[in-house]
Amino acid sequence: MNPPGVSAGDFAAAMAAFKEAVGEAHVFTSDEDVALYRDAYDVQWGLPGERQASAGVAPTTVEQVQKVVAAANRYRIPIYPIATGMNLGYGGSAPNLSGSVVLDLKLLNRVIEVDDKRHFAILEPGVSYFDFYRHVQDRGLKVWIDCPDPGWGSPIGNALDHGVGYTWYGYRDHFYSHCGMEIVLPNGELMRTGMGALPGSKTWGEYHYGVGPYVDGLFSQGNFGVVTKMGFHLFPQPEAYRSGTVLVPRRQDLVALVDEMNYLEHSGIIGQPNYGCPLRMVAGEPAVLPLLAKPGGPTDAEFEALASAHRLPCWSCEVQLYGPAKGIEANWEYVKARLAAAIPGASFEDGLTYEFPITAEQRLKVPHKPSLGIPNLELFRSRSALNPNPSEGHVWFSPVIPKSGEAIFEAQRVFADAVRGVDIPTIFGRGPAYGPFSTPSTWMFRAFVLITGWPISRSNPDQNRRVSEALRKLVQVGAEHGWGEYRTPPAFQDDVVKTYSYNNHALLRFQETLKDAVDPNGIISAGRYGIWPKHMRKS
Amino acid sequence: MANRRQFIQRGIAISAASMVPMIAGAGLPTRPARTDNLVLAKIVFDRDFADCRLFAQQAARRGVSVHAISGDVTDLWYDDLYHRWKDPQVTIAGLTTVSSLFCLERLAWKCDRRVIFRTDHVRRPDGGVDHALYGPETLLKRANPARYGTFWPRHMAQLVTSCPVQGAAAVRARTVVASARGGVDDWVEPLASWIIALNPRLRS
Numbered sequence: 001m002n003p004p005g006v007s008a009g010d011f012a013a014a015m016a017a018f019k020e021a022v023g024e025a026h027v028f029t030s031d032e033d034v035a036l037y038r039d040a041y042d043v044q045w046g047l048p049g050e051r052q053a054s055a056g057v058a059p060t061t062v063e064q065v066q067k068v069v070a071a072a073n074r075y076r077i078p079i080y081p082i083a084t085g086m087n088l089g090y091g092g093s094a095p096n097l098s099g100s101v102v103l104d105l106k107l108l109n110r111v112i113e114v115d116d117k118r119h120f121a122i123l124e125p126g127v128s129y130f131d132f133y134r135h136v137q138d139r140g141l142k143v144w145i146d147c148p149d150p151g152w153g154s155p156i157g158n159a160l161d162h163g164v165g166y167t168w169y170g171y172r173d174h175f176y177s178h179c180g181m182e183i184v185l186p187n188g189e190l191m192r193t194g195m196g197a198l199p200g201s202k203t204w205g206e207y208h209y210g211v212g213p214y215v216d217g218l219f220s221q222g223n224f225g226v227v228t229k230m231g232f233h234l235f236p237q238p239e240a241y242r243s244g245t246v247l248v249p250r251r252q253d254l255v256a257l258v259d260e261m262n263y264l265e266h267s268g269i270i271g272q273p274n275y276g277c278p279l280r281m282v283a284g285e286p287a288v289l290p291l292l293a294k295p296g297g298p299t300d301a302e303f304e305a306l307a308s309a310h311r312l313p314c315w316s317c318e319v320q321l322y323g324p325a326k327g328i329e330a331n332w333e334y335v336k337a338r339l340a341a342a343i344p345g346a347s348f349e350d351g352l353t354y355e356f357p358i359t360a361e362q363r364l365k366v367p368h369k370p371s372l373g374i375p376n377l378e379l380f381r382s383r384s385a386l387n388p389n390p391s392e393g394h395v396w397f398s399p400v401i402p403k404s405g406e407a408i409f410e411a412q413r414v415f416a417d418a419v420r421g422v423d424i425p426t427i428f429g430r431g432p433a434y435g436p437f438s439t440p441s442t443w444m445f446r447a448f449v450l451i452t453g454w455p456i457s458r459s460n461p462d463q464n465r466r467v468s469e470a471l472r473k474l475v476q477v478g479a480e481h482g483w484g485e486y487r488t489p490p491a492f493q494d495d496v497v498k499t500y501s502y503n504n505h506a507l508l509r510f511q512e513t514l515k516d517a518v519d520p521n522g523i524i525s526a527g528r529y530g531i532w533p534k535h536m537r538k539s
Numbered sequence: 540m541a542n543r544r545q546f547i548q549r550g551i552a553i554s555a556a557s558m559v560p561m562i563a564g565a566g567l568p569t570r571p572a573r574t575d576n577l578v579l580a581k582i583v584f585d586r587d588f589a590d591c592r593l594f595a596q597q598a599a600r601r602g603v604s605v606h607a608i609s610g611d612v613t614d615l616w617y618d619d620l621y622h623r624w625k626d627p628q629v630t631i632a633g634l635t636t637v638s639s640l641f642c643l644e645r646l647a648w649k650c651d652r653r654v655i656f657r658t659d660h661v662r663r664p665d666g667g668v669d670h671a672l673y674g675p676e677t678l679l680k681r682a683n684p685a686r687y688g689t690f691w692p693r694h695m696a697q698l699v700t701s702c703p704v705q706g707a708a709a710v711r712a713r714t715v716v717a718s719a720r721g722g723v724d725d726w727v728e729p730l731a732s733w734i735i736a737l738n739p740r741l742r743s
Contacts, residue, residue: 025741033740036648040641084649106649128649130617152646364614380638381610390638390728 041393083157120205151375164443205231223525243351255405283431391455497530583633
């Protein structure tokens with residue numbers, strides 16, 4: 001498969017130039033090798049619409065990246081940079097534009113610097129969270145990484161896609177915690193941002209802005225260059241960790257629970273709060289299904305009667321605290337006192353405690369390792385009580401909603417009504433995708449994400465089609481209520497970007513103007529997040 | 540105090556020992572892997588499933604080191620394969636869930652390795668198992684899990700421990716349908732037998 005609009009002769013010449021730049025061993029053209037760049041979770045898997053690469057090229061140095069980009073420009077070859085290609089559920093390693101050559105940065109994998117006194121790191125894109133963790137552990141450095149779950153991707157790749165993690169608030173938002181970039185521009189020129197633009201800078205990984213307009217955001221979810229280095233702020237290894245759970249008895253208690261947690265989190269008293277609805281465990285029971293199918297959802301009385309029948313509280317919230325052992329014990333006591341005063345009937349359960357460093361044996365037993373900055377792949381462990389029949393893949397629907405109990409109730413109702421009658425099981429295995437038991441994800445510390453995962457099948461294209469229809473409907477319904485997605489697979493990026501339409505799509509038009517100026521041949525990541533090169537743009 | 544890895548390793552040793560009489564009773568020939576075959580550094584199996592344990596027993600009898608997992612490959616990767624795969628000659632094989640293989644395939648990719656042989660084993664509603672094979676023609680010619688009924692895991696172990704070095708790059712796919720009713724029905728998610736080796740393109 002040649003890139004669209006590229007002659008066989010130009011493609012062959014480009015491949016020769018790539019081989020000259022990186023060596024023959026690092027240019028991949030065989031069907032078996034190129035197939036590895038397929039998105040294993042593509043909703044179009046096996047269909048003509050599946051996004052597929054034409055080849056892959058894996059440079060080992062920044063200079064090689066520059067040569068590859070220059071050659072791509074010379075022959076008008078669309079290229080699609082990936083870090084480690086693990087962005088599953090949001091597109092994996094497959095390009096938006098079929099026929100693109102994947103610029104695979106996995107071999108650009110040096111940890112340039114980690115400072116555990118000033119708490120920052122500078123990395124290359126091929127460094128994985130496992131690599132980064134190993135580097136820190138092997139040297140006994142007193143910093144934590146913050147990793148997603150699963151943790152096999154790249155800190156740079158994840159940050160550039162606005163990915164998230166699980167520890168202290170500033171570190172969970174990986175783009176927020178980045179500090180400075182090195183970028184190969186579409187013309188092959190090398191640029192550094194922030195303090196990195198100052199030759200000999202001593203604070204590249206510490207102060208974000210440098211001077212003048214701050215441009216780093218253009219390179220996240222964007223197609224304005226190839227990021228070859230990034231700085232990150234790091235969480236100093238805390239002395240201790242404690243978790244505890246708050247349980248509240250009534251449905252409307254969720255409003256006060258969220259308000260209190262917001263205060264505690266935004267004040268820096270707690271880390272990530274994890275909301276739950278204990279009733280979710282009974283969502284698949286036949287007696288519960290009529291309640292879930294009821295338009296508008298159950299009344300408070302019905303909801304509380306169900307909770308009472310199962311002797312369950314209506315909501316839970318796990319609290320995580322990091323810091324000095326005495327300090328976090330005092331903070332946990334404060335959390336309990338504050339919640340007890342705000343919500344009559346609230347009860348509390350002590351959770352886990354750790355003092356750091358933990359032993360290898362303790363590490364293996366940590367139930368949710370990313371909360372302690374430990375990368376792992378346990379999520380892929382097939383069957384569980386909540387996931388009895390694992391799907392072959394999934395795509396995420398990730399609407400950002402306000403951080404309030406009222407917003408959760410509204411989004412539960414609106415999204416549940418939107419998908420009522422859609423006969424597709426959730427990847428979590430119990431009940432419908434949205435309903436009165438849905439609780440938000442809390443990776444971002446100033447907004448919620450009411451995320452759902454939708455199953456992908458390699459052998460059932462009809463199910464994939466219905467998933468696509470459901471997601472497109474959810475995108476529209478969400479936008480009508482002021483909820484936009486923070487991230488989405490390539491198949492839905494044009495749909496989502498269109499909803500960010502304020503003032504006749506002024507934002508997208510501005511981005512397109514920049515694209516035309518910076519990348520006039522449109523070689524980098526054509527179509528990524530709705531930004532198409534001029535010659536491929538629909539009117 | 541033993542850590543989890545050491546505990547698992549002890550568990551494997553005990554399991555392997557207890558399996559010997561059953562295998563001996565089957566009267567299968569025991570022989571080490573031939574030197575013109577790919578040399579396996581280890582066999583990976585999922586200890587949660589009887590078919591995987593049967594596979595490991597047979598591999599152990601053929602002199603290959605076995606390594607148990609329980610779905611999750613994190614420790615196998617972090618403590619073992621990360622180091623082993625610095626050596627381009629290191630090849631591994633296994634019978635695991637397809638999820639575990641998916642993880643290993645993605646991790647191997649970064650280390651210039653590829654799945655050069657795989658057979659997906661999918662349970663049919665009638666209790667039988669379908670086997671879909673992909674790999675070197677030389678190996679596929681000898682593959683016939685249907686013939687072995689419920690003992691197909693032993694056949695797969697024999698296959699993966701005797702993969703010729705020559706021809707490992709020549710791949711084709713075919714499907715064998717087995718009518719292996721019976722056996723231990725303790726898995727729903729498909730299993731896969733596999734070999735992960737240096738990308739054949741780099742072998743020369």
